[in-house]
Amino acid sequence: MRLTTALTALALAPTALLADAHSTPVPVEYGARPAYLVDKLPDGDLKDKLASCMGQTASKSDFSIGHRGAPLMFPEHTVQSNVAAARQGAGILECDVTFTADHELVCRHAQNDLHTTTNILVSDLAEKCTTGFTAAAGEEGASAECRTSDITLAEFRTLTPKMDSADATATTAEDYQGGVASFRTQLYSDGADLMTHAESIELFKSLGAKFTPELKSPSVEMPHDGFSQEDYAQKMIDEYKAAGIPASDVWAQSFNLDDVLYWIKAEPEFGKQAVYLVEWSEGFDEQDPSTWTQDFAQLKEQGVQYLAPSLNMLLTNKDGALAASDYAKKASEAGLNLIAWTLERSGPLSTGGGWYFQSVGDIITDDSDYLVALDVLAQDAGVKGVFSDWPATVTYYANCMGL
Incomplete structure (x- = not known):
């Protein structure tokens, strides 16, 4: 298991x-x-x-x-x-309990936080997000919205968790993965399990x-x-x-x-x-x-x-x-x-x-x-x-x- x-x-x-x-x-x-x-x-x-x-x-x-x-x-x-x-x-x-597309219960702080707490935007599941990645332009910051209800439990299990963050200045989905608060660390992020x-x-x-x-x-x-x-x-x-x-x-x-x-x-x-x-x-x-x-x-x-x-x-x-x-x-x-x-x-x-x-x-x-x-x-x-x-x-x- x-x-x-x-x-x-x-x-x-x-x-x-x-x-x-x-x-x-x-x-x-x-x-x-x-x-x-x-x-x-x-x-x-x-x-x-x-x-x-x-x-x-x-x-x-x-x-x-x-x-x-x-x-x-x-x-x-x-x-x-x-x-x-x-x-x-x-x-x-x-x-924190929310649900997937097939109504299975998973631990996430919000139903719509996968874009900041996982790698979904740089995975094959990005196209399933409610709102895909939009690059920063002018005064508008980068944005996205990915929900647990966008994917099944089986798909949820394929995601890699990360520190909750987003880089509002990002022009690529890869850069959007950054933005971790300066008082937090990424030393303990590798190999984490949802x-x-x-x-x-x-x-x-x-x-x-x-x-x-x-x-x-x-x-x-x-x-x-x-x-x-x-x-x-x-x-x-x-x-x-x-x-x-x-x-x-x-x-x-x-x-x-x-x-x-x-x-x-x-x-x-x-x-x-x-x-x-x-x-x-x-x-x-x-x-x-x-x-x-x-x-x-x-x-x-x-x-x-x-x-x-x-x-x-x-x-x-x-x-x-x-x-x-x-x-x-x-x-x-x-x-x-x-x-x-x-x-x-x-x-x-x-x-x-x-x-x-x-x-x-x-x-x-x-x-x-x-x-x-x-x-x-x-x-x-x-x-x-x-x-x-x-x-x-x-x-x-x-x-x-x-x-």
Whole structure:
């Protein structure tokens, strides 16, 4: 089997990986980054506490969630990216779920991202893309759109994954493959393996991790060739049931509240941990309830237990310091379990942290603010878990703080 071959080649642990890896967890190592971030912290209680844990034994934590694996350095949603995340102690791993032309479920961040996350534009499948490559001309940047629904599962398996990127100045499809962000690397891209959703379940189980699949919004009109939104939502859950995964190990996510409510009604055991994802939108003020589009009491009445807002919704500037937002506090007071996304996706923070930190960009100074933000999320906002593009940082913090 393709996935089994990939696992064997990776040599996940010094000893052979047992079939029931929940009793044989992958060894966890922090690597250099957490200590690097601690060193950058200004003197104070947080630095003292985190520095005191430098010699601790690393262990897996469910507070640490791998966002597409560990895509700061590995191609997202690949076997290798998720193995790296598990080695960094992520207790929960993510497969963003979308579907192919023959309605098979695969791991991709979006149904229409194949042109930036794989080699499809320089493969024999380029002609099947929704919109082929268009070269940059004048003020118009290069463009393309290739969807998983443009190809079958068999064709999907022939693609080679790469770091998510595109060179908007490209005049050829080959040059369009570039544009990798300067804070990422291509050192670990060679030989990476794509995954179906079912294969991700097999892999994550073998790594001793739990599961947080996200049902992605289709780029095609639904129903698609008779495949309805409910069929899509149900098929994702069915693949966990077929693999014998207990519902208590699965946090199914969606930005579509109707998906979450469907799981609550149709699959109540899985619905107990269904996660409603929300993000910053224009006009939102994390301190002004009149700008909030979520009614926390209503969500609870509908059976929603988990709410996952973007970082910018949970953080605010309080007298020149990072603090938990009123949005975060009110959601928690309403009894919603909060999950935060996504730490370490912004690259170096010396310029304010971009979209994820836009509510506090004026007080973000350097990369040590990743740890300050993490501390605020955990201690003040009371989040139950944090997605990260480099899970070792969250794992180190969780281990040190006893989370």
